[in-house]
Amino acid sequence: MSKVRAKEYQLRIDHALATPKLQDALHKFGDAFLLAREKAFSQYDFEALRQEIAASKDEVAAHRQQYLEQFIANAEAAGATVYLAKTAADANSYIAELAKSRGVKLAAKSKSMASEETHLNHALESAGVEALETDLGEWIIQLAGQRPSHMVMPAIHMFKEEVAELFSKVTGIQEPAEIAHLVQVAREQLRQGYLDADMGITGANIAVAETGGIALITNEGNARLVSTLPKIHVALLGVEKIVPTLEDAATIIRTLPKNATGQLLTSYVTWIRGAVPCGDGEKELHLVLLDNGRSALAESPQCRDALRCIKCGPCANVCPVYQTVGGHVFGHVYIGAIGIILTAFFHGLDNAAEIVRACIGCRACVTVCPSNIDLENIILSLRETIGHEEGIGVGKSIVFRKVMRNRKLFHSLIRAASLLQKPVTGGHRTIRHLPLFFSSLTEWRTLPAIAEKSLRDQWQKIPQKLEKPRYKVALFGGCANDFLYPELGIDLIKVMNKLNVEVSYPLEQNCCGVPALYSGDKETAIALAEQNIAAMLKDDPDFVITTCPTCTMALQRDFVEFLKDNPVWAAKAEHLAEITVDAAGFIVNQLGAAEVFKGISAAEKVTYHDSCHLKRGAGVWKEPRELLTTSGRELVEMDHADRCCGFGGSYSLTSHPDISKQILGDKIKDIEKSGATCVAMDCPGCMLQLRGGLEKQGVEVRAMHTVQLLAESLE
Amino acid sequence: MQEERLVTVFSEAARAVGAKVESVSGVEGVVDYVKQLATGPVMVPHFASSERLKLAAAIKKAGVVLVQDDLRQGAAIAAVGVTGANFAFAATGTVVLESTAEDIRLATTLPEHHVVLLDPAKILVDDLAAVPHLRTFHQNSSRNYLAYITGPSRTADIERVLTIGVHGPKELHILLFSGLSDDPLEM
Numbered sequence: 001m002s003k004v005r006a007k008e009y010q011l012r013i014d015h016a017l018a019t020p021k022l023q024d025a026l027h028k029f030g031d032a033f034l035l036a037r038e039k040a041f042s043q044y045d046f047e048a049l050r051q052e053i054a055a056s057k058d059e060v061a062a063h064r065q066q067y068l069e070q071f072i073a074n075a076e077a078a079g080a081t082v083y084l085a086k087t088a089a090d091a092n093s094y095i096a097e098l099a100k101s102r103g104v105k106l107a108a109k110s111k112s113m114a115s116e117e118t119h120l121n122h123a124l125e126s127a128g129v130e131a132l133e134t135d136l137g138e139w140i141i142q143l144a145g146q147r148p149s150h151m152v153m154p155a156i157h158m159f160k161e162e163v164a165e166l167f168s169k170v171t172g173i174q175e176p177a178e179i180a181h182l183v184q185v186a187r188e189q190l191r192q193g194y195l196d197a198d199m200g201i202t203g204a205n206i207a208v209a210e211t212g213g214i215a216l217i218t219n220e221g222n223a224r225l226v227s228t229l230p231k232i233h234v235a236l237l238g239v240e241k242i243v244p245t246l247e248d249a250a251t252i253i254r255t256l257p258k259n260a261t262g263q264l265l266t267s268y269v270t271w272i273r274g275a276v277p278c279g280d281g282e283k284e285l286h287l288v289l290l291d292n293g294r295s296a297l298a299e300s301p302q303c304r305d306a307l308r309c310i311k312c313g314p315c316a317n318v319c320p321v322y323q324t325v326g327g328h329v330f331g332h333v334y335i336g337a338i339g340i341i342l343t344a345f346f347h348g349l350d351n352a353a354e355i356v357r358a359c360i361g362c363r364a365c366v367t368v369c370p371s372n373i374d375l376e377n378i379i380l381s382l383r384e385t386i387g388h389e390e391g392i393g394v395g396k397s398i399v400f401r402k403v404m405r406n407r408k409l410f411h412s413l414i415r416a417a418s419l420l421q422k423p424v425t426g427g428h429r430t431i432r433h434l435p436l437f438f439s440s441l442t443e444w445r446t447l448p449a450i451a452e453k454s455l456r457d458q459w460q461k462i463p464q465k466l467e468k469p470r471y472k473v474a475l476f477g478g479c480a481n482d483f484l485y486p487e488l489g490i491d492l493i494k495v496m497n498k499l500n501v502e503v504s505y506p507l508e509q510n511c512c513g514v515p516a517l518y519s520g521d522k523e524t525a526i527a528l529a530e531q532n533i534a535a536m537l538k539d540d541p542d543f544v545i546t547t548c549p550t551c552t553m554a555l556q557r558d559f560v561e562f563l564k565d566n567p568v569w570a571a572k573a574e575h576l577a578e579i580t581v582d583a584a585g586f587i588v589n590q591l592g593a594a595e596v597f598k599g600i601s602a603a604e605k606v607t608y609h610d611s612c613h614l615k616r617g618a619g620v621w622k623e624p625r626e627l628l629t630t631s632g633r634e635l636v637e638m639d640h641a642d643r644c645c646g647f648g649g650s651y652s653l654t655s656h657p658d659i660s661k662q663i664l665g666d667k668i669k670d671i672e673k674s675g676a677t678c679v680a681m682d683c684p685g686c687m688l689q690l691r692g693g694l695e696k697q698g699v700e701v702r703a704m705h706t707v708q709l710l711a712e713s714l715e
Numbered sequence: 716m717q718e719e720r721l722v723t724v725f726s727e728a729a730r731a732v733g734a735k736v737e738s739v740s741g742v743e744g745v746v747d748y749v750k751q752l753a754t755g756p757v758m759v760p761h762f763a764s765s766e767r768l769k770l771a772a773a774i775k776k777a778g779v780v781l782v783q784d785d786l787r788q789g790a791a792i793a794a795v796g797v798t799g800a801n802f803a804f805a806a807t808g809t810v811v812l813e814s815t816a817e818d819i820r821l822a823t824t825l826p827e828h829h830v831v832l833l834d835p836a837k838i839l840v841d842d843l844a845a846v847p848h849l850r851t852f853h854q855n856s857s858r859n860y861l862a863y864i865t866g867p868s869r870t871a872d873i874e875r876v877l878t879i880g881v882h883g884p885k886e887l888h889i890l891l892f893s894g895l896s897d898d899p900l901e902m
């Protein structure tokens with residue numbers, strides 16, 4: 001791991017965190033965007049659209065060569081010159097050479113992320129060609145000498161006062177910081193550029209194999225000017241923009257604006273095929289198809305879905321990390337969730353190494369992606385790749401490989417709290433990587449002590465007197481339930497017994513493996529998966545119940561994925577996945593027994609925090625609410641109920657505590673604003689984070705697991 | 716009945732994104748409308764329905780200066796560009812212009828006002844209904860430049876505040892003109 005790189009990265013984080021105005025703007029943007037987006041899609045079936053887009057992109061991915069050839073043949077038949085650029089440098093030198101050979105002095109550009117990707121402007125300038133960005137946002141950042149901080153709104157990080165300063169330098173007079181005025185200044189200043197330019201450079205949103213044409217989806221009208229006035233038109237686009245038919249293009253066009261800006265449609269959609277008339281002759285049209293890592297991406301089974309991306313941007317808008325630090329930290333050229341992935345393939349692993357760890361794994365991005373890309377999963381697999389390439393750190397490595405895979409050692413270390421205060425292996429300070437070692441970083445969050453008696457040490461003594469239990473279930477506790485909150489396990493037994501369900505606690509269960517996986521050590525995660533499958537299936541329970549949704553996802557999804565090609569384990573993993581269910585979902589859906597708790601509670605005002613993995617992973621969010629309201633509590637929804645609390649395991653402890661703290665701060669504000677006296681949730685990780693934060697800030701709101709609240713009312 | 720409904724949906728959607736939608740009758744109606752916008756020269760490129768109406772001559776006769784030669788420089792100083800539309804779709808208030816001829820593009824990108832004549836009979840339901848026509852355009856000629864236009868030029872690039880009229884027309888005027896043309900392949 002590069003120390004210099006890590007240090008520079010930390011400086012960028014510090015800088016971003018010290019800019020509350022930006023955070024505030026990005027938070028408001030995220031809220032406003034979601035409302036506009038919802039309205040735009042109100043008459044449309046987003047799920048159906050995203051399936052269609054994914055299918056058409058996958059079709060092209062499966063027959064890349066065929067569609068590429070079809071597109072090129074049709075484009076050439078229409079008089080375009082097509083150049084296939086293997087690398088960014090190839091694309092740049094083709095365009096720069098073309099400009100030189102045609103005597104181009106000024107190239108007017110409309111917005112193109114591909115040209116940002118290749119750093120085309122530098123290449124043109126080195127060739128003595130002035131590149132003029134005409135998209136308002138791009139022009140602003142060109143004047144500022146920066147890079148975009150958002151794919152759709154490149155200058156979203158800047159404020160009107162800064163823009164006025166930049167424009168004043170151009171015009172030579174002090175321009176007032178009024179937005180309408182500044183837009184007018186841009187209109188006047190850039191107008192002559194279109195007329196003077198000898199070359200127009202655009203990107204493209206879509207390339208249609210059926211026609212050999214491209215489509216541009218824009219609002220300002222500059223792309224129309226850039227593609228009309230200069231004699232030469234160069235369109236630089238990634239090869240992944242190719243779709244088979246006009247119908248496929250139409251689906252993207254009906255989806256992209258709604259998902260990007262909440263518009264039903266942008267002001268302009270421009271379809272260009274071939275060399276159209278220009279002045280007295282015809283346009284010289286060059287289509288530069290950029291590979292630059294896209295073929296490698298297509299070859300990666302874990303990551304290739306990222307090629308479906310239509311660059312609409314909201315995976316950043318809704319991301320709590322993006323909202324906290326912005327695109328200059330959480331991105332390279334491409335930003336946000338998709339930016340992490342594209343950076344790894346287009347700009348190299350080194351440029352992605354830090355940001356790949358900055359994702360907290362909340363899956364908010366996945367829900368808004370119109371191309372149905374499981375961004376979080378891909379990011380996770382990249383983390384593993386980087387873990388392989390760079391190592392995950394000696395400390396972590398020892399903990400995961402030597403300690404956690406050895407359950408007895410791991411658990412005895414936790415028990416022996418005294419040992420935990422000292423280095424355990426080879427003199428390295430490995431302890432801080434243990435998922436349960438929380439002694440540092442308490443200045444913004446109090447942390448629970450490791451329980452004197454873990455759940456595994458107590459459960460056998462808990463009497464369960466059920467004559468004819470309806471079901472026998474095994475509890476998968478997970479580390480937090482076992483060692484931090486054993487009382488939660490005891491409450492679960494109480495609740496289950498009330499429902500005539502008997503609970504066992506298989507002692508050979510180990511950590512679910514997610515901490516290792518999130519740190520890039522998949523091997524340990526797989527070893528733990530095998531241990532856990534064996535432990536949980538040993539007594540053939542009817543169901544395996546979980547109290548932690550991160551564990552739930554490991555048992556329901558990850559184990560199956562890890563072991564699907566392993567003949568010994570695949571079927572067992574499937575079986576475990578089938579019978580694993582979270583406690584609230586089990587009570588409501590499997591038992592249909594919410595009514596058992598009817599009216600047993602006092603009318604306390606409760607607000608509910610959705611855990612990322614429960615809502616967006618397991619799809620459970622109605623069930624706990626139903627239990628709470630049925631029990632007689634008054635449910636008051638907080639704003640952003642399903643926004644991440646900022647925990648993310650080691651994310652909040654070692655990798656990005658400062659970002660975690662900010663995200664927690666947002667959540668606490670929302671909880672306070674709800675007016676509830678209790679915040680319920682179904683995740684011990686969230687509970688740790690929220691309890692710690694509420695306590696530290698002296699906010700008198702209880703943070704409780706739904707199971708605890710049910711048990712409390714039974715007393 | 717269906718057409719009336721489509722006109723209503725179209726007009727509402729177009730107005731929602733800042734376009735002006737008016738009904739006009741006869742060439743005089745168009746001339747009057749254009750004249751009151753014409754604070755400078757007016758550009759009327761060639762398109763079938765305007766040729767039939769002899770629109771350019773009528774506008775000129777009303778005392779308005781037309782852009783005639785050097786279309787590029789002329790369009791850059793024109794106050795108004797007047798074009799037809801091949802067809803439109805209601806769901807988003809969009810007009811579709813087959814803009815392969817360069818004068819159509821100049822008249823719709825450079826002047827501050829873009830006036831579009833649209834026969835309400837050519838309003839389709841939505842973007843999907845437009846695709847067969849798109850395909851026909853592509854089959855009929857090997858090169859083309861087609862434009863969906865939905866409201867005036869806009870940006871939200873400074874502090875995400877929606878601002879109208881950045882590089883393209885600041886105003887889009889859609890004049891509903893019955894009996895103009897019912898052929899979606901002609902403008």
Ligand code: SF4
Nearest residue numbers: 319359360362363365
């Ligand atoms: S999973 Fe969450 S934190 Fe990670 S990129 Fe997506 S939205 Fe951001």
Ligand code: SF4
Nearest residue numbers: 309310312313315369
């Ligand atoms: S990853 Fe999905 S949401 Fe993000 S820009 Fe690409 S298509 Fe849009």
